[in-house]
Amino acid sequence: MRYLYLVWSNLKRKKLRTLLTLLSITVAFMLFGYLAAIKQGFSQGIDVAGLDRLIVRDKISIIQLLPEAYESRIEQVEGVVDAVHQTWFGGVYQKPSNFFAQLPVEPEGYLAMYPEILLSEAEFEAWKGTRSGAIAGRGLADRFDWKVGDRIPINATIWPREGGERTWEFDLVGIYDGAEKGTDTSSFLFRYDFFEESRQFGKGLVGWYTVRVADPDRAAEIAALIDAEFANSPNETKTEPEGAFLQGFANQVGNIGFIMMAIVAAVFFTILLVAGNTMAYAVRERTSELAVLKAIGFSDRGVFGLILAEALVIAGLGGVTGLLLAWLLVAMGDPTGGSIPVFYIPTRDLLLGLALIAVMALATGTLPALQAQRLRIADALRR
Amino acid sequence: MTEQGNSSPLVAVRNVDKTFRRGSEEIHVLGGLDLDIPAGDFLALMGPSGSGKSTLLNLIGGLDLPSQGSVEVVGERIDQLSGRRLAAWRSRHVGLVFQFYNLMPVLSAQKNVELPLLLTHLSRSERRKRAALALEIVGLAHRAGHYPRTLSGGEQQRVGVARAIVTDPTLLLCDEPTGDLDRKSGDEILDLLQALNREQGKTIVMVTHDIHAAARASRTLYLNKGRLSTEPEE
Numbered sequence: 001m002r003y004l005y006l007v008w009s010n011l012k013r014k015k016l017r018t019l020l021t022l023l024s025i026t027v028a029f030m031l032f033g034y035l036a037a038i039k040q041g042f043s044q045g046i047d048v049a050g051l052d053r054l055i056v057r058d059k060i061s062i063i064q065l066l067p068e069a070y071e072s073r074i075e076q077v078e079g080v081v082d083a084v085h086q087t088w089f090g091g092v093y094q095k096p097s098n099f100f101a102q103l104p105v106e107p108e109g110y111l112a113m114y115p116e117i118l119l120s121e122a123e124f125e126a127w128k129g130t131r132s133g134a135i136a137g138r139g140l141a142d143r144f145d146w147k148v149g150d151r152i153p154i155n156a157t158i159w160p161r162e163g164g165e166r167t168w169e170f171d172l173v174g175i176y177d178g179a180e181k182g183t184d185t186s187s188f189l190f191r192y193d194f195f196e197e198s199r200q201f202g203k204g205l206v207g208w209y210t211v212r213v214a215d216p217d218r219a220a221e222i223a224a225l226i227d228a229e230f231a232n233s234p235n236e237t238k239t240e241p242e243g244a245f246l247q248g249f250a251n252q253v254g255n256i257g258f259i260m261m262a263i264v265a266a267v268f269f270t271i272l273l274v275a276g277n278t279m280a281y282a283v284r285e286r287t288s289e290l291a292v293l294k295a296i297g298f299s300d301r302g303v304f305g306l307i308l309a310e311a312l313v314i315a316g317l318g319g320v321t322g323l324l325l326a327w328l329l330v331a332m333g334d335p336t337g338g339s340i341p342v343f344y345i346p347t348r349d350l351l352l353g354l355a356l357i358a359v360m361a362l363a364t365g366t367l368p369a370l371q372a373q374r375l376r377i378a379d380a381l382r383r
Numbered sequence: 384m385t386e387q388g389n390s391s392p393l394v395a396v397r398n399v400d401k402t403f404r405r406g407s408e409e410i411h412v413l414g415g416l417d418l419d420i421p422a423g424d425f426l427a428l429m430g431p432s433g434s435g436k437s438t439l440l441n442l443i444g445g446l447d448l449p450s451q452g453s454v455e456v457v458g459e460r461i462d463q464l465s466g467r468r469l470a471a472w473r474s475r476h477v478g479l480v481f482q483f484y485n486l487m488p489v490l491s492a493q494k495n496v497e498l499p500l501l502l503t504h505l506s507r508s509e510r511r512k513r514a515a516l517a518l519e520i521v522g523l524a525h526r527a528g529h530y531p532r533t534l535s536g537g538e539q540q541r542v543g544v545a546r547a548i549v550t551d552p553t554l555l556l557c558d559e560p561t562g563d564l565d566r567k568s569g570d571e572i573l574d575l576l577q578a579l580n581r582e583q584g585k586t587i588v589m590v591t592h593d594i595h596a597a598a599r600a601s602r603t604l605y606l607n608k609g610r611l612s613t614e615p616e617e
Contacts (some may be wrong), residue, residue: 009489009490011492292485293498295446296473296502297470298502299466299503302502381485
């Protein structure tokens, strides 16, 4: 701590240069944090996917439907505890840009399968007692300022009602919260029996199944058993862990993670050159001062530490400010106005950011610090 | 240039050679040099440019190592110390005054003087107290908060002297301390050095080109072509 004012004073030597370097690092880390939140949004809660949950879908494509009758057959497979079905409704609320997922489900089974969905007992009872009832996630309700009791009209793009009517009206009976930070609260869930009874076609068909297994260690084996059960049938299945399914779903948009990391890597590389050059120049221009420090008794290692500390302070200040700004921006909401189901900076990315700060400090500070360490006093004083 | 007498000298330079390499060329700066400096001495080193005065000063101060021979200060062979030990030794035993002051432009006079004390175990308040005392000794207590750019050359050099004496070193090594100053400021610095030598018994070695400055020392040695003598070479 006693050397901190020395480090700080040196950083104040060229205020504009230090400020510009700090700003460039801040922008890089702000970008890193913000893109990490977007990446998290696109991966749609892969991190919180249940290890004991499998997804069973049509072998050819997710858009191919499966018979509702599969549910009881899946539940009979050894190792399966429970199975529930969901179907992609794909409706539009007011305008196409108001995108969110709408799924017809069986309330009891679905909430039992997804304990991370928190719904009050009263709202659950109301849902069970209202045929056209629906529940919305907190994020979705906040996005459109919905309140319990609102009537929500959804325009069907896939599933018209009998008679060709495209508008489905639902009574909002509950708003659910997520048990975990990454739990998706952007979905709209309504009753399957209402959907089944009212849809014009496709009766008896569902989108996919979520299956709970007794032993997650046997998930792969059980998945194979399920697929074997429906082998050589008109609707062969593909069963995979929920996390892999969600990842595959996210990848339909592209490998978001790779794109984000490519952008961040390019930015970081540039900043590394900028900050590295600044540090190298900052050391070169005060060669004689470093020699004086050594002359009055600072050891080679001590001078090395001082320069590295300067790099750490610059990277630390810029990096932490950048991450804080990213956190503030993310807290203000996602850039699409709510279409990204979850939008936050995961703790692991914050930790990665802190590690990157350390890496940046080492990468930019080590070489100039080594130069300072190797400086020969007598030579340097003559310059 | 060995002193006669029974008591061992504070500084004993024995048969020292110093050779620099510039590309493929070897430059012999000092050759077989002997020098004793007793405690309390105020020695002026004179000689033409390139004669090796500063090199000798650097060897005595542990800023450089001899190519051959030994340098013993306060009974310790500093030419045999490791880099880390030598740095620690310098912080305890040597105070340096440079021709161009070499103050840290980003630190106030007070903080500049405090710099060598960072290497001690003194508390912050004790460091401040000692730095204030050193500034008082050089007559700059009222300028403690000023930065070097706001001080005159003479004042900057006095801060340099305060920084050199703040740790109460065994040896004060001055490399052309008045070389960048006008006559009046130079005289003030020489008064200060003389007072430190006479009143506080500081052992001072001063490299200078200035015959008036050398006259303030207790004795003067002349260095020419790597050899010491008591008389200037014709």
